[in-house]
Amino acid sequence: MKGVFDVPAELEPLQAWVFAGLEATTDQIDAALASDIPAVATLCKHVERFRGKMLRPTLVLLAGSAAGAPHDVPASSDLVKIAAVVELVHMATLVHDDVLDEADARRGGQTINHQRGNETAVILGDYLIAAAYHLCSTLPSQEPSRIIGRVSMELCAGELLQLENRDNLSLDEATYFEILEGKTAALVGACCLLGGMVAGATPEQVAGLDRYGRRVGxxxxxxxxxxxxxxxxxxxxxxxxxxxxxxxxxxxxxxxxxxxxxxxxxxxxxxxxxxxxxxxxxxxxxxxxxxxxxxxxxxxxxxxxxxxxxxxxxNALAPLGASPARQTLGLLADAVLTRDR
Amino acid sequence: MKGVFDVPAELEPLQAWVFAGLEATTDQIDAALASDIPAVATLCKHVERFRGKMLRPTLVLLAGSAAGAPHDVPASSDLVKIAAVVELVHMATLVHDDVLDEADARRGGQTINHQRGNETAVILGDYLIAAAYHLCSTLPSQEPSRIIGRVSMELCAGELLQLENRDNLSLDEATYFEILEGKTAALVGACCLLGGMVAGATPEQVAGLDRYGRRVGxxxxxxxxxxxxxxxxxxxxxxxxxxxxxxxxxxxxxxxxxxxxxxxxxxxxxxxxxxxxxxxxxxxxxxxxxxxxxxxxxxxxxxxxxxxxxxxxxNALAPLGASPARQTLGLLADAVLTRDR
Structure with a gap:
C-alpha cells in the first residue's frame, strides 16, 4: 500500500477500495470524537495529526476483504466502524505513551503533554479510549466489544510488564516476547480477527487472521x-x-x-x-x-x-481462499522485512 | 448506610441484602482484574485499597431494589456485574486523578504514581478502564456498554473543561455546573440508571433514577x-x-x-x-x-x-413505588447535607 510497498497493477482495484474505506474511517473517527465543548473539540482536532499510515484500519479492511467482504461496493459501515475503533485505541496508546516517554514531538507536531501538560494528555487519552469503546458498543454484535476489552487489557498488561522490567539488562527472551505479544501483537491480531469476523469469516479463518496479525506485529x-x-x-x-x-x-x-x-x-x-x-x-x-x-x-x-x-x-492465512486481499496481506508481511524504516 | 447515616430498624433486611451484594461486587472486581502476570496482579492488589465506601455500587444495588429486584435472594449476577463495572470506572478515575494532582497518599496508602511513578499509574488506570469495559460487554444486553461508554466520554469532557478553566478566577456558574455534571454527576446518574434498567425498570423510572443520581452527585x-x-x-x-x-x-x-x-x-x-x-x-x-x-x-x-x-x-424518584430501597435513596440524599465531611 501507499508508502509501504509498490502495488502490482492487478491489486489496484482493491487498493482503491481500501483508500475509500480509510476515508470513511477518518469520517467515522471525526464523528466519534465530536464534542459540543470547544476545549474538547480543539484537542481532538490536534490529535488527528497523530494518524499516520492508518496501518491498523488498513488491516481491518484487508482482512474483511480476504474473508469475503465485496469490494465492488464501499466498505460496509460495520467494517468501517471496527477500523475506526482500532485506530482510536491506537491513538489513545500514542497519547498515553507520550506521557510515559515525556516526548515533545510526534509526527512533526507537538505532543499533547508537551503543549498542554501531562494532565490533559492523560484525560485526552482516556477520552479517545472511551470513544473507541462507545463506538464499538454500537455494533450489532457484542463480540467485538468483548475482544477490544480483552485486547486492551493485554495491551496494558504488556506495558506494565515492560515497566516492571525497565533497566533489567538480563531480560530473558520469553519475557521479551510476552511484552511484545501484549504491547504490539495483540491489537494487530485483533484488527485482522475483527475485520474477518464482521465480514462473516469462519471460526478457523478468524483464528488464522488473528495469528497472522500477531505474527506480523x-x-x-x-x-x-x-x-x-x-x-x-x-x-x-x-x-x-x-x-x-x-x-x-x-x-x-x-x-x-x-x-x-x-x-x-x-x-x-x-x-x-x-x-x-x-x-x-x-x-x-x-x-x-x-x-x-x-x-x-x-x-x-x-x-x-x-x-x-x-x-x-x-502460513496462518491458509484457511482463506486466494484473493487480491490475501495476496496483499502476504505482501504486507514481506514488506516488514524489506522496509528501511 | 454504614458510615453515612443510621439505618432505621425497618431497613435492616435491605441493608443486609446490600452488604451481601457489595461483597459479591468485591469478588467480581477481583475476578475481573485477575492476571497471570505477577507485576499486574501485585498492582491490582495495591489498588484494591482505594475502594472506600463503595458508594457507587451501593447506588446500583439500591436502584435495582427500588425498581423491583427481589431482596429475599442475593443480588442477581447482572446487577453485581454493573456494580463492579461502575466501581472499576471510578477506581480508574482515582488512579488517573492522582497523576493529575501529583498526590502522594490516598485513603491511608501511598498512591500508585508516588510509589511506582506516573507511567505505571497511567497504564494501571487504563487497565482498570479496560477491565470495566470488558466486564460490561459480558452482560446479555449491549445497552449498559453504550451507557458506560457515553458516560466515560462525559467524564473526560468534564475533566478537560475543568483543566481548560484552571486559574480562571472568573469562572461562571453555567460552566461550573457543566464541569460538575460531567466530572461527578454523570457517573452517579449512570449507577442509578443502570441498576434500575437491569432490574427491569420502565423507561420513566430509568429516567427518574438517572436524574436522582445526577442531582445527588x-x-x-x-x-x-x-x-x-x-x-x-x-x-x-x-x-x-x-x-x-x-x-x-x-x-x-x-x-x-x-x-x-x-x-x-x-x-x-x-x-x-x-x-x-x-x-x-x-x-x-x-x-x-x-x-x-x-x-x-x-x-x-x-x-x-x-x-x-x-x-x-x-422528587425524581416519584415514578418508583414506595419501597425500603426508595426510602433509603431518600435518606442518602438527605445525608449529603447533614454529613460533616
Whole structure:
C-alpha cells in the first residue's frame, strides 16, 4: 500500500477500495470524537495529526476483504466502524505513551503533554479510549466489544510488564516476547480477527487472521530492533545508548548475552550499564558493543527470527481462499522485512 | 448506610441484602482484574485499597431494589456485574486523578504514581478502564456498554473543561455546573440508571433514577464546596488557599464575585490572586475573603443550591413505588447535607 510497498497493477482495484474505506474511517473517527465543548473539540482536532499510515484500519479492511467482504461496493459501515475503533485505541496508546516517554514531538507536531501538560494528555487519552469503546458498543454484535476489552487489557498488561522490567539488562527472551505479544501483537491480531469476523469469516479463518496479525506485529517489532542496530556505526551507537537509557532491551542484545560464557557476560553487562548511564554520549563503549554483537551473530539471529515470524504469518492465512486481499496481506508481511524504516 | 447515616430498624433486611451484594461486587472486581502476570496482579492488589465506601455500587444495588429486584435472594449476577463495572470506572478515575494532582497518599496508602511513578499509574488506570469495559460487554444486553461508554466520554469532557478553566478566577456558574455534571454527576446518574434498567425498570423510572443520581452527585459536590469554607477560620483560610492554588473555584466564590459591583469585584479578584499565589500561606488575604463571603451570603446561597438539588433528587424518584430501597435513596440524599465531611 501507499508508502509501504509498490502495488502490482492487478491489486489496484482493491487498493482503491481500501483508500475509500480509510476515508470513511477518518469520517467515522471525526464523528466519534465530536464534542459540543470547544476545549474538547480543539484537542481532538490536534490529535488527528497523530494518524499516520492508518496501518491498523488498513488491516481491518484487508482482512474483511480476504474473508469475503465485496469490494465492488464501499466498505460496509460495520467494517468501517471496527477500523475506526482500532485506530482510536491506537491513538489513545500514542497519547498515553507520550506521557510515559515525556516526548515533545510526534509526527512533526507537538505532543499533547508537551503543549498542554501531562494532565490533559492523560484525560485526552482516556477520552479517545472511551470513544473507541462507545463506538464499538454500537455494533450489532457484542463480540467485538468483548475482544477490544480483552485486547486492551493485554495491551496494558504488556506495558506494565515492560515497566516492571525497565533497566533489567538480563531480560530473558520469553519475557521479551510476552511484552511484545501484549504491547504490539495483540491489537494487530485483533484488527485482522475483527475485520474477518464482521465480514462473516469462519471460526478457523478468524483464528488464522488473528495469528497472522500477531505474527506480523511481532515481526515488525523485532525488525525495528534490528534496524536500530544496523547502518552507520556512530548513529547506531547513539540509538543503542538512547534505548538503553530508556531501559529498552532489544532481541539482538538478549541473544548476545545468552551466547556468551559467564565471565564475558559479566563484562558485557558492565559495558551495557556504562552506555545506559551515559545515554549514548560515551561512544567508546557503545562502539565496542556493536562490534561484539557482530561476533555472536546476534543481529543475524534476530533477522532470522523476524523472517520466521513473517513465514508463520503468511502460513496462518491458509484457511482463506486466494484473493487480491490475501495476496496483499502476504505482501504486507514481506514488506516488514524489506522496509528501511 | 454504614458510615453515612443510621439505618432505621425497618431497613435492616435491605441493608443486609446490600452488604451481601457489595461483597459479591468485591469478588467480581477481583475476578475481573485477575492476571497471570505477577507485576499486574501485585498492582491490582495495591489498588484494591482505594475502594472506600463503595458508594457507587451501593447506588446500583439500591436502584435495582427500588425498581423491583427481589431482596429475599442475593443480588442477581447482572446487577453485581454493573456494580463492579461502575466501581472499576471510578477506581480508574482515582488512579488517573492522582497523576493529575501529583498526590502522594490516598485513603491511608501511598498512591500508585508516588510509589511506582506516573507511567505505571497511567497504564494501571487504563487497565482498570479496560477491565470495566470488558466486564460490561459480558452482560446479555449491549445497552449498559453504550451507557458506560457515553458516560466515560462525559467524564473526560468534564475533566478537560475543568483543566481548560484552571486559574480562571472568573469562572461562571453555567460552566461550573457543566464541569460538575460531567466530572461527578454523570457517573452517579449512570449507577442509578443502570441498576434500575437491569432490574427491569420502565423507561420513566430509568429516567427518574438517572436524574436522582445526577442531582445527588451535584449536591454532594456543592456541599463539599460549602464544607471547605465553614468551620475554624484559620483552617478555612488554608483550604481556600490550597484550592485556589490548584485553580479550583468553588460555587460560593462564584456567587460572591457575581454579587459585587465592578470596583469591589476587581478588588476581590486581586485578593484571590494574592491568595492563589501564596497558596494559603498568606493568612491576611484569605481571612478577608472568608469574611467577605459572609457579607454577600455566598455560603448560604450555595447551601440553598445544595438543598434544592437534594429536593430535585428526591422528587425524581416519584415514578418508583414506595419501597425500603426508595426510602433509603431518600435518606442518602438527605445525608449529603447533614454529613460533616
Amino acid at each position: 511481532s515481526a515488525f517489532q523485532v525488525q525495528d530492533d534490528v534496524l536500530d542496530l544496523t547502518g552507520d556505526e556512530a548513529v547506531v551507537g547513539k540509538t543503542l545508548g538512547r534505548d538503553l537509557k530508556k531501559g529498552k532491551i532489544t532481541l539482538p542484545l538478549i541473544h548476545h548475552l545468552g551466547a556468551l560464557d559467564a565471565p564475558s557476560r559479566g563484562q558485557a553487562l558492565g559495558a551495557l550499564e556504562a552506555v545506559s548511564e551515559s545515554g549514548g554520549d560515551d561512544d567508546s563503549h557503545s562502539g565496542a558493543i556493536v562490534t561484539a554483537l557482530a561476533e555472536t551473530d546476534s543481529i543475524a539471529s534476530a533477522t532470522t527470527t523476524a523472517q520466521r515470524l513473517v513465514d508463520e504469518a503468511k | 451535584s449536591a454532594f459536590q456543592v456541599q463539599d464546596d460549602v464544607l471547605d469554607l465553614t468551620g475554624d477560620e484559620a483552617v478555612v483560610g488554608k483550604t481556600l488557599g490550597r484550592d485556589l492554588k490548584k485553580g479550583k473555584i468553588t460555587l460560593p466564590l462564584i456567587h460572591h464575585l457575581g454579587a459585587l459591583d465592578a470596583p469591589s469585584r476587581g478588588q476581590a479578584l486581586g485578593a484571590l490572586e494574592a491568595v492563589s499565589e501564596s497558596g494559603g500561606d498568606d493568612d491576611s488575604h484569605s481571612g478577608a475573603i472568608v469574611t467577605a463571603l459572609a457579607e454577600t451570603d455566598s455560603i448560604a446561597s450555595a447551601t440553598t443550591t445544595a438543598q434544592r438539588l437534594v429536593d430535585e433528587a428526591k
